[in-house]
Amino acid sequence: MFEPATLAELQDAVRGAPRVLCVGAGTKPRLSAVEGVRISTRQLCGIVEYDPAEFTFTALAGTPLAEIVAVLAEQGQHLPFDPVLVEAGSTLGGAVASGLSGPGRFRFGGVRDFLLGVQCVDGLGRLLRLGGKVVKNAAGFDVPKFVVGSLGRFAAIGAVTFKVFPRPAATRTLSLPARPGLLERLAAGRWNIDAIDIPPGGQRVLVRLVGPEEALEPLAADLLRALSAGDDAAEVAPEFWNDLREFRWALPTGVLVKSAITPGQVGDFTAGHVSCGGNVAYTSVATAAEIPAHLVGLTLTGNAPLWVGGRPRYAVEAAVKQAFDPDHRFPSLDD
């Protein structure tokens, strides 16, 4: 195993073995369950630059998300996509490579929408700085976006630059009884909702309102009135979101699969956690044999195929792999 502490050492590590793969804290173990020498990013850690007035920071890939979240909070800022597995120890680089966003993805977008730039080492061992360091940039191909969800199969992520937002002054979470059409009414409503999730079981809908404290009371009251949510609606503690973000509901030794879905498919996923207003679903089953036949998605944990239900394949994808990694130093998306 390599443990680079600098970007130059990361280059050496990539060149150091015929088959390598970066791993962070291993909180999504299936994504790195492949043959190859591990490059641990544990030592490749720390915030390189953070200027709150610019709404940007740059940090090394192995920086724990918990550290980022805390440092941003001190300045009244946050990553609006609500990173997941923060308490579990997940790293920033792992969040990018896995492309996982939390419930807050609903309002302003996910990891991909806040990643501005990336420093990565390609399969030729070259350190490349792609994208930009300012909140707006249109120069060159948008490789940072491509790196999101690429599972370390094209390049080793060394450092990333993110855009951040001011943290809302206050939040309020309502739990409403689930019923047909509710998601759509919430999503299209005037309340500027920050997150809409359906916790496992499919019985309730969690709604997060954000804004200045004095605005939230009337906003929440209006929402409840407009949806005639009645007595069955309740305000709940923000910890509910945390349990969802940490996947505390999932079977600890089971198979966890992420699926990109549309609100119309929500009914098929009531056993798991539906996030992002009905655009993401997580399914947890004890073993691969129990994976529902209709499921299409990416396995995060457990012993199951990486791509449940397969994935589309185009000739250009192999060509792009070849462009980043001609010697196949990194595993392929199918390994």
Added chain:
Amino acid sequence: MQPAALNRFASVLPASRVLVRPAELAAYESDGLSAYATRPLAVVVPETCAEVVEVVRACRDLQLPFVARGSGTSLSGGSMPVADGIVIALNRLNRIECIDPVERIAVVQPGVVNAQVTAAAAAHGLYYAPDPSSQSVCTIGGNVAFNSGGAHCLKTGMTSNHVLGIRAVLATGEVVEWGGRSRERTGPDWCGLFTGSEGLFGVALEIVLQLLPVPEMFHTVLAGYSSLEAAGDAVSAVIAAGLLPGALEIMDRLALEAATAAVHADYPPGSEAVLIVELEGPREVVEVERRKLEEILRASGPLEMRPARDMGERAAIWKGRKSAFSAVGRLSADFLVQDGVVPRRRLGEALRQIGTMASAAGLRVANVFHAGDGNLHPLILFDGRQPDGLARAEALAGDILRMCVQMGGSITGEHGVGMEKRDYLPDMFSADEIDCMQRIRAAFDPLGIANPGKMFPGGEAPALSHHGLHPLEKAGTIERM
């Protein structure tokens, strides 16, 4: 026309949609970077996606360069034809295939005009957020190719942040479909890579866009300041207070003069700069935030503050702002629109340096910019009748771009690299980084036939042509931002 090519296209499209006569080609020789022009071999006008696929495959077989074209409003020469290549004019692929109010998405063909998406979504209380000032004419295909922006990027992002799915024919002839109707995806973000690829990968055939609910309330304030620095400081104060306005825009004195002359905009007397701040959201939230904003702005020492009292006053504020570019045409027949980015905190310094460089070059520069993003749009006024007029303006533009890079910013925030800025790419990226991008390009387009000569340094320069406003601006159809 080469007979082989002619025959091949004739088998794909009726002769009436293969334009080869000089008079027919003239309208396609330039784009929004109107100082340059190139004559293509032919312009083809497909009406279906299947025809586009056939045209691209024909180009591949014949190894003929092609340039996809929406409305030709690119300001960086992105849609300028390649000499003796094919222009694929996509304006007839202009169908909105679906607006789904439940999933809040639109599925559109590439030739659909930006503003038409919002117009079609409005009945459902939804809108398409990216709002380039060319939105009344520019196409979604062009927006996707350039990852276009607008006045609301700080909060809602650029085109890429709103594209959920893309079906495209690549330069290899392969048809791919990435992303879809979900707001999330698994695996590498191919859709994100395609967006902003400036037509160098292939042609987008169908695009899935996310729609947002129209904000319930807007609160727009215009404030005049006795110096640009003071306006810049006010921006910093707004940001420091934790507000996230939908728009934060600044115009300098020359831009104000132009807007006053062109659309009779009315600004606080004595203003050296004007700041426009717009809050948006549910009324409960905006009511609280507007009080906070007022406090901050009052403390920033404005000459005068003018909150819009109704939608009419809001529209008037935006009219002045959005007309500023074409309005500069009243001050000078010829001007270059630049687009660069600096870290927000260095805006004041950047503007001072632009002023110094402009005086040294003996040129006037008007500044209109997205202050929240640090996205500068210096308008360099010059006299095209002087033999070195354009060359001097371009030299100053180059100095400004290099300054942006030196300050840690970018050579383009939203107009793309295109033909115009290809030689500045090495100022921002190392040889290895450019090589990496070229390898990616070659993966999508091994023959190098999709919009060659753009984005990457080198390549043949097109011929100089006329100067001044884009033909559509002269007609008053579009305005610059």
